[in-house]
Amino acid sequence: MTARTPPVWLLAAPFSGVSWLAACLGRHPQLFVTPELDLLLADNVADLLDIFAIGQGTQGQGLLRTIASIEGQRDDDAGVREAQQWLETRRDWSTADLLQHLATAVAPRTLAIPERDATLRPMALVRLQRLTPQAQVVHLTRHPWEQGVLLEAWARERLYVPVDFKDFAQHPPQIEPQLPWLRANANIAALCERLPTDQWRRIQAEALEQAPVATLTSLAAWLQLRVTAADQQAMQQPAQWPFARPGPLLAPGGAEPEAFEPWSPQVRRLAAAVSLERPLPWRRDGQGFSAAVCDWAQRFGYAAS
Numbered sequence: 001m002t003a004r005t006p007p008v009w010l011l012a013a014p015f016s017g018v019s020w021l022a023a024c025l026g027r028h029p030q031l032f033v034t035p036e037l038d039l040l041l042a043d044n045v046a047d048l049l050d051i052f053a054i055g056q057g058t059q060g061q062g063l064l065r066t067i068a069s070i071e072g073q074r075d076d077d078a079g080v081r082e083a084q085q086w087l088e089t090r091r092d093w094s095t096a097d098l099l100q101h102l103a104t105a106v107a108p109r110t111l112a113i114p115e116r117d118a119t120l121r122p123m124a125l126v127r128l129q130r131l132t133p134q135a136q137v138v139h140l141t142r143h144p145w146e147q148g149v150l151l152e153a154w155a156r157e158r159l160y161v162p163v164d165f166k167d168f169a170q171h172p173p174q175i176e177p178q179l180p181w182l183r184a185n186a187n188i189a190a191l192c193e194r195l196p197t198d199q200w201r202r203i204q205a206e207a208l209e210q211a212p213v214a215t216l217t218s219l220a221a222w223l224q225l226r227v228t229a230a231d232q233q234a235m236q237q238p239a240q241w242p243f244a245r246p247g248p249l250l251a252p253g254g255a256e257p258e259a260f261e262p263w264s265p266q267v268r269r270l271a272a273a274v275s276l277e278r279p280l281p282w283r284r285d286g287q288g289f290s291a292a293v294c295d296w297a298q299r300f301g302y303a304a305s
Helices: 018-025 044-055 062-072 078-086 095-106 122-130 144-157 179-196 205-210 212-220 229-235 265-272 293-299
Strands: 008-011 032-033 111-114 136-141 200-204
Touching: 008 018, 018 032, 018 111, 018 136, 018 205, 018 212, 044 078, 044 095, 062 078, 062 095, 062 200, 095 111, 095 122, 095 205, 111 265, 122 179, 136 179, 136 205, 144 179, 144 265, 179 293, 200 205, 200 212, 205 212
Parallel strands: 008 111, 008 136, 032 111, 136 200
Antiparallel strands: none
16 A cells, blocks of 8 residues: 555644634545544554543544444444444554545545644654654644634543643642643644654644635645635635544544533633733643743744733
């Protein structure tokens, strides 16, 4: 199996809009954009399946939906069952084998893969570089205030919240969105520093929201995709991406939670009132962002005020 082109990785911290970007790019006819695959968690399919089996979240569900779509042209519970069996019979495959199979199966379209959980783990990004040394990487950023407001609003309604989202220096441990924001963005930046400068690109979620045509056209051109008026129009219809809605009962996941969250007007207003200097609305002690978060945010182009 030989993939025609290396995949494109769409990387972002949790609640930074990577599923939104994936949905926009997923409308371009030269790309096959998957849900989150969680392939970077292990070196082989057997270990991936074992990790998925003990996970408490939605890990692996995007991979099952992708296989069901590619191998069976369906996104329903029957397709998910078939995809699970398909993976079980390939436990001896390496992650590289699986990735190459998926890339080859969708050719001549280019495979594009969004990831957020993997960005919290440096070894996962080392694995990314080892698996796909020629791949293009898109680093999507979002202002830490907006990201934090959305993450905290989602987390307060959940019984299970990943430990990566909690500050265990507080008692009892509290949701602290700036921790995953800092860890993920620093890890992605470190990956980009190891890559040739023409192999990665950083864009802001705010630019995608405020100037979608210009942002998507520029990104598509950088990815060496055709950009016609029809392509521009299609990319502005992310709701039409095949994975833009929750999956079937057996695998509803594959996109970050905010992609389906009906944010209240109050949450939207608070998220829009961005600042690097004011006390954080989710903290009880009146503290603001750490110096490290402020430093990285300004490196990414977010003003101090």
